[in-house]
Amino acid sequence: MIIATNISKKFGSLHALNNFSVTCNKGESIALIGPNASGKTTFIKTVLGMVVCDSGFITFNGSNIKNDWQYRSRIGYMPQMGRYPENMTIGQVLDMMKDIRKKQVKQTLDEELINLFELKPLMQKRMRTLSGGTRQKVSAALAFLFAPDVLILDEPTAGLDPVSSEILKEKIIAEKKNGKLVLITSHVLSELDDLVTQVIYMQDGRLCFHKTIEQLRVDTGQDKLAKAIARVMQKQ
Amino acid sequence: MKKVIKYVIIDILRNKIIIAYTLFLMALSFGIFSLEDNPAKGLLGLLNIILIIVPLVSIIFSTIYVYNSAEFIELLVSQPLQRKTIWISLFTGLSCSMALAFLFGAGIPVLIYQADITGFMMIVTGVLLSVIFVSIALLAAVKTRDKAKGIGIAILLWLYFSVLFDGFVLFLLFQFSDYPLEKMMIGVGMLNPIDLTRIMILLKMDVSALMGYTGAVFKDFFGTQTGMGLSFLVLLGWAILPMWFSIRKFKHKDL
Numbered sequence: 001m002i003i004a005t006n007i008s009k010k011f012g013s014l015h016a017l018n019n020f021s022v023t024c025n026k027g028e029s030i031a032l033i034g035p036n037a038s039g040k041t042t043f044i045k046t047v048l049g050m051v052v053c054d055s056g057f058i059t060f061n062g063s064n065i066k067n068d069w070q071y072r073s074r075i076g077y078m079p080q081m082g083r084y085p086e087n088m089t090i091g092q093v094l095d096m097m098k099d100i101r102k103k104q105v106k107q108t109l110d111e112e113l114i115n116l117f118e119l120k121p122l123m124q125k126r127m128r129t130l131s132g133g134t135r136q137k138v139s140a141a142l143a144f145l146f147a148p149d150v151l152i153l154d155e156p157t158a159g160l161d162p163v164s165s166e167i168l169k170e171k172i173i174a175e176k177k178n179g180k181l182v183l184i185t186s187h188v189l190s191e192l193d194d195l196v197t198q199v200i201y202m203q204d205g206r207l208c209f210h211k212t213i214e215q216l217r218v219d220t221g222q223d224k225l226a227k228a229i230a231r232v233m234q235k236q
Numbered sequence: 237m238k239k240v241i242k243y244v245i246i247d248i249l250r251n252k253i254i255i256a257y258t259l260f261l262m263a264l265s266f267g268i269f270s271l272e273d274n275p276a277k278g279l280l281g282l283l284n285i286i287l288i289i290v291p292l293v294s295i296i297f298s299t300i301y302v303y304n305s306a307e308f309i310e311l312l313v314s315q316p317l318q319r320k321t322i323w324i325s326l327f328t329g330l331s332c333s334m335a336l337a338f339l340f341g342a343g344i345p346v347l348i349y350q351a352d353i354t355g356f357m358m359i360v361t362g363v364l365l366s367v368i369f370v371s372i373a374l375l376a377a378v379k380t381r382d383k384a385k386g387i388g389i390a391i392l393l394w395l396y397f398s399v400l401f402d403g404f405v406l407f408l409l410f411q412f413s414d415y416p417l418e419k420m421m422i423g424v425g426m427l428n429p430i431d432l433t434r435i436m437i438l439l440k441m442d443v444s445a446l447m448g449y450t451g452a453v454f455k456d457f458f459g460t461q462t463g464m465g466l467s468f469l470v471l472l473g474w475a476i477l478p479m480w481f482s483i484r485k486f487k488h489k490d491l
Binding site for chain 2: 011045048049050051052069070071072073075077079083084085086087088096097099100101
C-alpha cells in the first residue's frame with residue numbers, strides 16, 4: 001500500500017533518511033523502531049507530504065504522492081506532539097476537521113475514542129489550556145475519527161495515563177483486526193508486543209531490517225520484543 | 237478552499253487587532269477631515285498618513301499571523317488539502333481582512349467628505365496597498381524559518397519601501413542633477429508601490445504644479461489613460477508576484 005523507494009532527506013549536514021526503502025501492505029501492523037534521531041518521524045512526515053524528500057519516491061496504492069494530495073484522506077495521523085491552533089476549542093478543532101475532510105469521501109465518523117476518552121465535557125476548552133495528555137487524546141481521536149485505511153501513530157501512548165493508554169491500545173488492536181495498515185513508532189517496546197505483526201528497525205536514516213515479529217523471535221531466541229531488540233542492538 | 241478561508245477569517249476576527257485597526261483608521265480619517273475646512277486638503281493629509289500606516293500594519297500583522305498559524309498550517313498540511321490551496325487561502329483571508337478594514341476605516345470617511353474621482357482613487361489604491369503588503373509579508377515569512385528574523389525582515393522591508401527608497405531616489409537625483417532624469421523617474425517610481433500610489437493620487441489632486449518639470453512629465457504620463465492603466469497593472473503585479481514566489485517556496489517547504 002505504501003512503498004518507499006530509495007528516499008533520502010538531508011537537514012543541513014544531517015542525513016535524516018539515507019536511501020531508505022520499505023514496503024508496507026494492507027492488514028499489517030508495523031512498529032518503527034530505532035534510536036533517537038534515526039529518522040522515524042522524518043519518514044512518517046515524508047509519507048504525509050509534510051517533508052519533501054530530496055531523492056527517491058513514495059507511492060501510495062501505486063501512485064506517486066509527489067503531486068497528489070487526495071491520498072491523505074485515507075490516512076489518519078497522530079503526531080508526536082499535537083500542535084493545534086491555540087485559541088480554538090476542542091469542539092471547534094473537531095468541527096473544523098470534519099468540515100474540511102467531509103466533502104472528499106462520504107464516510108461514517110468513528111467517534112468511539114471521543115466517547116471513551118470522555119472528551120465531550122471538555123469540548124468548550126481552548127487548546128492552549130489543555131494538558132499534554134488531553135492533547136494526545138484529541139490527536140488520537142482525530143486520527144481515528146474518519147475511519148481511515150491507514151493509521152500513522154507517532155509515539156501514541158507518550159503522555160497518556162495507563163487507563164487511556166489501554167483504551168488506545170484496544171482501539172489499535174480492533175482496527176488492526178479490521179484489516180487496516182497501522183504504522184506505530186514507540187520507545188516503549190513492551191507495549192508493542194500485542195500490537196504489531198512486523199518490525200522495521202532504523203538507524204541513522206537507514207533501514208537495518210524489516211521482519212515479521214515471529215521471524216525476529218526465531219532469529220534472536222527471545223520471546224519479548226524488548227529483549228529481542230536489545231539483543232539486536234548488542235550485536236551491532 | 238472556501239472552508240479554509242472561512243476559518244482564517246474567523247481566526248483573524250477573533251483576535252480583535254483588525255477591529256482596533258479599523259477603528260483607528262476611522263478615527264484618524266474623521267479627525268483629519270474635521271480639522272481641515274477644505275476636504276481636498278484633508279485628503280492630502282490623510283494620504284500621507286495612510287501611505288505610512290497601511291503598509292506597516294499590513295506587513296507586520298500578516299507576518300506575525302503567518303508565524304502564529306504555524307500549528308494551523310501544520311495541521312492542514314497533513315490533511316487532504318493541496319499546499320497551494322492552504323497558502324492561497326491564507327493570503328485571501330489576510331487580504332480580505334486588511335482590505336475590509338481599510339474600506340470601513342478610511343473608505344467610509346473619504347466617501348462622506350470627498351466622494352469624487354480622487355477619493356475613489358485613494359480607496360482603490362489603499363486596498364491595493366493592503367493586499368500588496370500582505371503578499372510581501374507572506375514571501376518574507378515563507379523564506380525564513382525563524383520568527384524573530386522573519387518579523388525583522390518584514391520591518392526592514394517596510395522601512396525600505398517607505399523611507400530608504402525615497403532616500404536613494406533623492407540621492408540619485410542630486411548626484412545626477414545635470415542629466416535629464418524626469419522620464420527615468422517614472423520607471424523608478426514603478427519600483428516602489430508606495431511611491432507609485434503617492435504619485436498617482438497627487439496627480440489627481442492637481443498639485444503636480446508644485447513638482448516643477450518632473451511634475452509636468454508625470455502629468456504627461458500618469459494623466460493619460462494608458463499611463464493610469466499601466467500603473468494599476470504594475471500595482472497588481474506587486475500584489476501577485478511576491479505571492480506567486482511564496483507559493484512556489486511553500487510547496488517545497490519542510491514543516
